[in-house]
Amino acid sequence: VGQGVVLASDSRTNAGVDQVSTYSKMHRLLATDDATVTLVSAGNLATTQAVVRRVTRDLEQNAETNLARFRHLSDAVEYIGKLNVAERTKHATDGKSGFSPDATFIVGGQIRGEKPEIFLVYPEGNYIRAARRAPYLQIGELKYGKPILDRIISEDLPLHDAIKCALVSLDSTMRSNAAVGPPIELQMIEPDRFGAGVHVLIEEGDDYLDEMRLAWQESLKSAFEALPPLPGTGEPRRQS
């Protein structure tokens, strides 16, 4: 949104219904006085871990190409895309086994001199950025949480509403798909506020999550009561 960027992720990974684990999918790759770069991931966990490991090692070793040296976020994203392809290629199979090494990322952040931005990196290493008419990006199990984003997210939405919208979107997804689960991580990136920034971790049973769910459910019920009667169904129009 105009006021900045929100990133949100769940923490459940699975390799079949009997192999479910909890791993963070939000990787704060860089948080300096001049740059914030965070990656959220979907898809193959091994590929994701390898990419994050490689990014981290390049940073630690101050390699010729490393995240801290980029002047444009899009260049950093291109670099992450290349690492993604390299890792995927190492483990590619004919696909008949149902195995896929594919991972998809959203990279969000800001490099000083630019505005905060978000990019989606495909398993093939190419990438797109969000735009005014397409202000959000999603990866992984995206359909359940999309309608609320479609109806709410716009350029002029306050950042504090955007972060709650991301939470409601993920919560809707958790309710509908058992392969999506807590903790939920949220990061808020405000323009020119570098450093660690705001990061919120919400566990299952968290007081806020319960409070939010209850408030949201109540509001939705009221919203239905406020909808005009559907003509032809015999529902009387409410007196105002």
Next chain:
Amino acid sequence: VGQGVVLASDSRTNAGVDQVSTYSKMHRLLATDDATVTLVSAGNLATTQAVVRRVTRDLEQNAETNLARFRHLSDAVEYIGKLNVAERTKHATDGKSGFSPDATFIVGGQIRGEKPEIFLVYPEGNYIRAARRAPYLQIGELKYGKPILDRIISEDLPLHDAIKCALVSLDSTMRSNAAVGPPIELQMIEPDRFGAGVHVLIEEGDDYLDEMRLAWQESLKSAFEALPPLPGTGEPRRQS
């Protein structure tokens, strides 16, 4: 819901993005003084049409097995399931072409002496019924419209709210997937009210649809404003 059954369907079919057509997916198979049976369909259009044609012909010819003769809705559903399998088997291929003759149905209605019910009929002809803890059924492009149903539909929801909830669910799906489109058809089946019943057709640009969307969007925005501030984000708690 306790007060009856709502059926809802969109009307868009496609065989690839350049072959998009409008066909009703709601078939009111039977509406007599003793029985109401309506079928909504997803999947292969040819299979659906063949099944509906066969049901209609059996009725017209007063065949030994026809829809008007069943004393239990579940028996009628079993019959529809058999027709579905027969038609599917006729056109089955090895599946490598991407072609699938599969069709899935929801059958809703009431036969005098029973309560109104809904059933989901699989391409294999087997079927399930809704239950108190699983009060709705979906077929086709279901993920976008599921969260609102999960949060709202329950046994004690008034029927007039259930029909608006079905409409909002389909509208969310239309916004997110171009292969889902108007007109939307809605049918309301109230206990022991046999005959034609309430059937509503909503075209794109319909005044009610516009009014509903606006009211819904406004309510959702207010709902966000009413959500408690997320701790750690620096949003001040509202004074009450």
